[in-house]
Amino acid sequence: MRTWTPPELPELPGEGSLPRLFNTATGRMEHPAIPEGRALLYVCGITPYDATHLGHAFTYLAFDIMQRAWRDAGIETVYAQNITDVDDPLLERADATGVDWRTLADEQIGLFRSDMFRMGMIPPEHYIAVTEQIDEIAAAVRGLQDLGFAYAVPTEGAAGDDIYFDTRAAERESQWRLGDVAPYDRELMLRLSAERGGDPERPGKRDPLDPLLWRSARPGEPSWESSVGEGRPGWHVECSVIATGALGGAFTVQGGGSDLVFPHHEFTAAHATALSGTPLAHAYCHAGLISYQGHKMSKSRGNLVFVSKLLDGEHPGQCGRPADPSAIRLGLLAHHYRSEWEWRDEDLGVAERRLEAWRDGLARESADPVSSVGVLQQLRAAIANDLDTPVMLATLDAALDRGVDDAELLSAAVDALLGVKL
Known part of the structure; x- marks a missing residue:
């Protein structure tokens, strides 16, 4: 699927350091393996029925900054992202609004692309919709059946049986173990499964945590003929297939919001590992959620x-005044990507004042300016420390309040590392 035009990243003198990142699966700061200087990143994409809000933007901005850090360290990046363009929430919204689900999906995907472009986000090289990969996903489900990692559950009123992943069999016979990605206890897993699209109470399952692989066709729902019968894919196996198809196995980072740790990323990894015999990713990185x-x-x-409403001046309190994309970025970057925090309407004004102060500081003549090369070194140290953007912003506050000796270099550094235009 078509993405959006990438931003131009200025070239900076020298190179940054390879960033250390917090790996949710191990609970440690690590340098994920990057063989041959090529980082492979997969970030779970939107379900296109109501995009793009600041929660989305905060997540995608985190992985935009991650790519900027890698590129500044001389690392090539390959980025893949999916679109869950057939799923229950999309179908429910389409039904409630009287819009065809495909039309709704196309509209929201277009809005998302526009928002990402306007926000200066690096686009994925591989941008793949679930509906573009139905045959490949069905083949993966068949492969799990053949390996003994899937089973049928009788389903009344459907064209056939639903197919579920056999968690216990996969633990016995593959390298994957429940909790490899989400180090949670079973009670929490059961609660999260019920809250986040699972069906732990469904009769006929071998284990309440077993996730759906293939939903047999129901009347009035979209479905496809496939090697495992007529129906549509389950959530987790979609990402398993799209991610490994685009990037291969054992790629560098699987990313997304922290609400995806379980069950989504846990079982995405489970399906991929059961099929290939290799881990899905070296590290799992997650952005915090915004209130x-x-x-x-x-x-x-x-x-x-909504990002589009902020950009167009349509959010309450803006009085029709469009927001500068760099100000929205600064409002989000003021918080570490792993933090949980609350957006307040006044945060945009704070970010706008910071952006104005930086622009004024860049033009300021100083009798005792700060070394721009020295500031660049500090910015590189902060971004290499688990993408510590709050420290980067504080560093720039101090330097630009005093004035710098090379405005052009510092402007390029802020653009390249933070995506903020001065």
């Missing part, structure tokens, strides 16, 4: 701040 008006920003609650 708004006292609650986690979510589509079900409706407390969303």
Whole structure:
């Protein structure tokens, strides 16, 4: 699927350091393996029924910064992202609004691409919709059946049986173990499964945690003929197939929001490992979730701040004044990517004032300017320390308040590393 035009990243003198990243699976700061100087990144994409809010933007900005850090360290990056363009929430929204689900998906994918372009995000080289990979996903489900890692559950009113992943068999016969990605206890896993698209109470399953691989066709739902019968894919196996098809196995980082740790990333890894015999990724990195008006920003609650509305000046309190994309980036980058925090409407004004102060500082003549080369070194040290953007912003606050000796270099550094235009 078509992505969006990439931003131009200025070239900087020298090179940064390979960033250390927090690996959710191990709970440690690590340097993920990057063979042959080529980092492979997969980030879970949107379900296109209501995009793009600041929670999305915060997640994709984290992995945009990650790629900038790698590139500054002389590392080539290859980025893949999926689009879950057929799923229950999309179908429910389409039904509620009387819009064809394909039309709704196309509209929201277009809006997402526009938002990402306007925000200066590095696009994926591989941007793949689930509906483009139905045959490949069905073949993977068949492969899991053939290996003894899948089983049928009788399904009344459907064209055939639903197919589920056999968690216990995979633990016995593959390299994957439950908890490899999400180091949680079983009680928490059961609760999260129920909250995040699983069906632990479904009769006929061998284990309540077993995830759906293939949903047999139901009347009125989209479906496809396949090697495992008529139906559509389950959530986790979609990403397993798209990620490994684009990047191969044991790629550098699997990324997404922290709400994807379980069950999504756990079982994405399980399916891929069961099929290939190799781990899905070397590291699992997750962005924190944003709250708004006292609650986690979510589509079900409706407390969303949309990027497009901020950019167009349509968010309440903006009085029709469009936001500078760099100001939105600064409002998000003021928080470490792994933190949980709350967006307040006044945060945009704070970010706009910071951006204005930086631009003024860049033009300031100083009798005792700060070394721009020295500031660049500090920025590189901070971004290499698990993408510590709050430290980067504080470093720039101090330097630009005093004035710098090479405005052109510092402007290029801020653009290349943070995507902020001065």
